[in-house]
Amino acid sequence: MEDIVGMGIASDLLAKPGVIAVGEYAYRGDRFSYRGALTEEYARMASIMCRATTMGANMEGAMFEALRSGSGLHPPRGWVVHGPAHTVCVVANMFCLLDNTKASINDIVGFMCRELASVTPDMI
Amino acid sequence: MSMIRRLLALDGVNVVCHFRDDGYLIEGYGLMSRNDMDRLARFARDYRRMIQGNADQLAMFTNMRGWTPPRGWVVRGATQSVCGVANLVCVVDSSGAPLNEILLELREVSHW
Amino acid sequence: MTKLDDLMKLPGAMAAFEFRGSGELLEQRIAYPDRIDESILDLLAHMCAANMSIATMQARGWEKVTTMKGFYPVQEFTLIGFDWSVVVSGLHREQYKQAGKFSLPPFMGVVMANDKADYEAAFTILEQPESGQ
Numbered sequence: 422m423e424d425i426v427g428m429g430i431a432s433d434l435l436a437k438p439g440v441i442a443v444g445e446y447a448y449r450g451d452r453f454s455y456r457g458a459l460t461e462e463y464a465r466m467a468s469i470m471c472r473a474t475t476m477g478a479n480m481e482g483a484m485f486e487a488l489r490s491g492s493g494l495h496p497p498r499g500w501v502v503h504g505p506a507h508t509v510c511v512v513a514n515m516f517c518l519l520d521n522t523k524a525s526i527n528d529i530v531g532f533m534c535r536e537l538a539s540v541t542p543d544m545i
Numbered sequence: 546m547s548m549i550r551r552l553l554a555l556d557g558v559n560v561v562c563h564f565r566d567d568g569y570l571i572e573g574y575g576l577m578s579r580n581d582m583d584r585l586a587r588f589a590r591d592y593r594r595m596i597q598g599n600a601d602q603l604a605m606f607t608n609m610r611g612w613t614p615p616r617g618w619v620v621r622g623a624t625q626s627v628c629g630v631a632n633l634v635c636v637v638d639s640s641g642a643p644l645n646e647i648l649l650e651l652r653e654v655s656h657w
Numbered sequence: 658m659t660k661l662d663d664l665m666k667l668p669g670a671m672a673a674f675e676f677r678g679s680g681e682l683l684e685q686r687i688a689y690p691d692r693i694d695e696s697i698l699d700l701l702a703h704m705c706a707a708n709m710s711i712a713t714m715q716a717r718g719w720e721k722v723t724t725m726k727g728f729y730p731v732q733e734f735t736l737i738g739f740d741w742s743v744v745v746s747g748l749h750r751e752q753y754k755q756a757g758k759f760s761l762p763p764f765m766g767v768v769m770a771n772d773k774a775d776y777e778a779a780f781t782i783l784e785q786p787e788s789g790q
Contacts, residue, residue, distance in 0.1 A: 463723055466605055470715050473598025477711065478736055480591035481704045487584065489697055494738030498771075501735035502712045503780060506727025512737070521727075526776050534737065534771070606718030 430536045431456050434517055437532070439524025441507075444516045446471045448542075459518065467509075471516045474500060479542060496542045498534055501526065513540035548657050550574045552635060552650060557642020559625070561635045562586050577636065589627075589634035592618055617648065631655035660765065661686050663782050669773030671741060675763040676702035678750070683763050693768060705745040705766055708734050713747075730755075733780055743768045744776060746783035762787070 431443040435457055442457030446468035453468035455461070475497075482495035499512035508519040508526055512533035519529060552561040553574055560575035562582050568590035573582035600615040617630035626639045630651035637647060664673035665686050672693045675683040680703030687693055709731065716729040730751035735744045745766035753761050767779055 463725075466719070466722065469598075469601045469605055470719070473595070473602055474708075474711060474715070476591070476594045476598055477708070480595065481708075481736070482738060483587065483591070484704075485697070485700065488700060492697065492738075493692070493740035494736070494743075496739055498737040498739060500708075500737060501733075501776065502716070502728075502731055503733040503735070504716060504728040504731055507725070509728075526780075530737065530776060602715065602718065606722055 430515065430533075433536070434529070434532070437524070437529060439520040439522070440529070441518040441520055443518075444468060444471075446514055446516065448472065448475070448514060457518070467516055467518075471511050471514075475511065475514075498537075499530075501530065513537040513542075547572060547574070549633060549654055552633075552647070552654060555643070555647055555650060557638040558647060559636045559638065560585065561633065562589070564590055564632050564634070566590070566632070575636070585627075585634060585636070589629045590632075592620075592629055593632075616652065619644070619648075659684075660782065660785065660787075663785075664765075664767040664779070667767060667769060667778055667782070668775055669770035671768040671770060672698055673765075673767045674698055674702060675765050676706060677763055678706060678761065680704075680706040701743060701768070702764075702766070705734065705736075705743060706764065708736065709745060709747050709764060733783060735776060737771065740771055741768055742771055742774050742776070744779045744783065746780075748784055749787055 434440050434443045442455060442459035444453060444455035444464050444467055446453045453465060455464035478497045478500055482497045485492040486495040502509045506521055508521055510517045510519065510529050510533060515533065515537060517529060517533065549561050549563050552558055560577045562573035562585055563571045564586035565571055568587040570583050570586040596615045596618045600612045604612045617628060619626060619628040621639055624639050626637050628635050628637065628648060630648065633651050633655050635647060635651060661673040661684060664670060665688060671689060672685065672687045674685040677683065682699045682702045685698055712731045712734045716731050720726055720729050732748045733744050733746045735742055743766055745764055747764050750761045750764065765783055
């Protein structure tokens with residue numbers, strides 16, 4: 422990973438049970454980086470999906486804020502997709518792929534939200 | 546006359562706005578308050594990015610050429626439609642407005 | 658005791674709701690009407706319906722293009738807002754679809770305060786079999 426902060430967080434995440442891969446994606450452009458059991462092509466695809474969904478979530482949060490100021494949803498911190506065997510957790514500009522049988526989603530989400538709290542959505 | 550203002554001369558075009566990449570309204574003309582034009586600009590910026598994401602994913606999952614880069618979007622409502630090309634957005638009448646011509650004109654103006 | 662009532666017992670639960678695939682709000686429970694009201698919940702339901710469709714599209718596309726399985730069907734989608742999170746599940750809808758049924762149950766969701774949010778407990782309740790199953 423190019424970013425020092427991201428590198429530290431990625432290492433910590435990969436050390437947690439059930440974490441298969443960790444990646445960082447750009448809000449603008451298509452730069453990405455990753456670590457773990459993922460091919461470069463799959464990491465690239467994941468970064469595209471993360472960017473698209475995060476843009477949507479930010480649009481939705483802004484809409485809520487326009488409807489009712491202080492709605493508590495804006496700006497969004499991230500999102501999670503929970504499937505039968507895998508979960509994808511995305512907070513700020515990082516994503517994490519989990520094995521459901523081993524990972525604690527609460528722990529991972531809590532960790533990511535704490536560690537990435539200072540990443541502002543200004544660049545979105 | 547501003548280049549984009551000429552779009553108002555097209556039949557059925559009620560509002561036209563030009564916005565920055567961050568959603569800030571640069572200029573807007575037509576039957577809409579400034580506040581609403583600010584909102585329209587932010588909405589159009591967000592929609593442009595959403596469509597970019599849609600096109601990227603469609604291309605990625607289908608390996609099909611021809612989706613990216615996306616050229617624009619149209620949301621058609623009961624009486625009003627909103628169409629966006631690049632950093633331009635128009636509100637037009639859903640019936641009577643020559644949407645094909647408007648979209649071509651938007652594309653032309655967006656290159657200036 | 659309905660599942661909505663069970664969801665409202667989650668730590669930090671602000672609201673629990675059911676909604677159609679087209680986004681229409683159905684049954685609901687709201688803990689603090691001065692913070693979340695029905696109009697907010699209605700927009701939230703439509704947003705969640707859209708996000709479930711997007712996540713499903715992504716899960717299907719991902720499994721098709723890669724060799725990885727276990728993403729589809731999407732069981733829950735969670736949006737982590739600044740202060741609140743909303744978790745929605747379409748698992749029972751998927752089970753009905755796979756059983757070949759056409760009349761599908763609604764989506765179900767819960768809004769929780771982030772400082773207390775227990776996502777796994779929310780998943781557990783949302784994934785509980787429907788009564789009668």
